[in-house]
Amino acid sequence: MQRILVALAGFYGFVAVLMAALTSHLLAGRIDAASLAIVKTGIDIEAWHALALLIVGLEVTRLGKWGLRAGALWAFGIFLFCSAVYWRGIMGSSLGGVAPAGGISLMLGWLMLLWGGVRGF
Numbered sequence: 793m794q795r796i797l798v799a800l801a802g803f804y805g806f807v808a809v810l811m812a813a814l815t816s817h818l819l820a821g822r823i824d825a826a827s828l829a830i831v832k833t834g835i836d837i838e839a840w841h842a843l844a845l846l847i848v849g850l851e852v853t854r855l856g857k858w859g860l861r862a863g864a865l866w867a868f869g870i871f872l873f874c875s876a877v878y879w880r881g882i883m884g885s886s887l888g889g890v891a892p893a894g895g896i897s898l899m900l901g902w903l904m905l906l907w908g909g910v911r912g913f
Contacts, residue, residue, distance in 0.1 A: 797849030797863045804842035804870050811835050811878065823882065830881035838874045841866050841898060848905070858908025862901040869897030 812835050819828060848855060848863040855862075873894025876887040 793860060793863075794849055794852045797845055797852060797867070800867045801842050801846035801849055804838055804845065804867075804874075807874075808835050808839040808842060811838070819882065823884075827881045827884065831878060834874045834877035834881065837877070837898070838870055841870045845870070854913065855905075855908060856913045858904050858911065858913055862904040862908070865897045865901030865904060869894045869899075869901060873898060 811831065815828065815831050815835065819831065823831075845863055845866050848859050848866070852859050852863065871894070872890050876891035876894060879885070879887050880891070
């Protein structure tokens with residue numbers, strides 16, 4: 793599982809940098825400032841959670857089931873939340889409850905890490 797979490801962290805880190813490049817070079821001037829800000833929010837969330845996913849992936853054997861649960865929730869949440877946020881910023885329409893579901897998944901991942909820390913992993 794460690795390799796999967798680390799690979800996903802690499803993938804999401806790559807996508808965050810790719811989206812930052814696309815935002816700076818292709819989208820700037822093509823979408824309004826509010827939409828650009830929405831996309832940049834997705835980039836920030838994706839980049840920070842990719843880093844968190846990397847750390848958990850590297851330490852999953854030490855963090856045990858709570859770290860693994862956090863990583864799984866983050867991997868799922870990054871995909872849902874950031875995809876929906878990018879869609880909204882670029883396409884201008886909502887994907888309904890996809891972003892909130894992803895956001896809840898991200899928050900639950902943090903709670904799993906918190907719970908593991910309290911319980912001693």
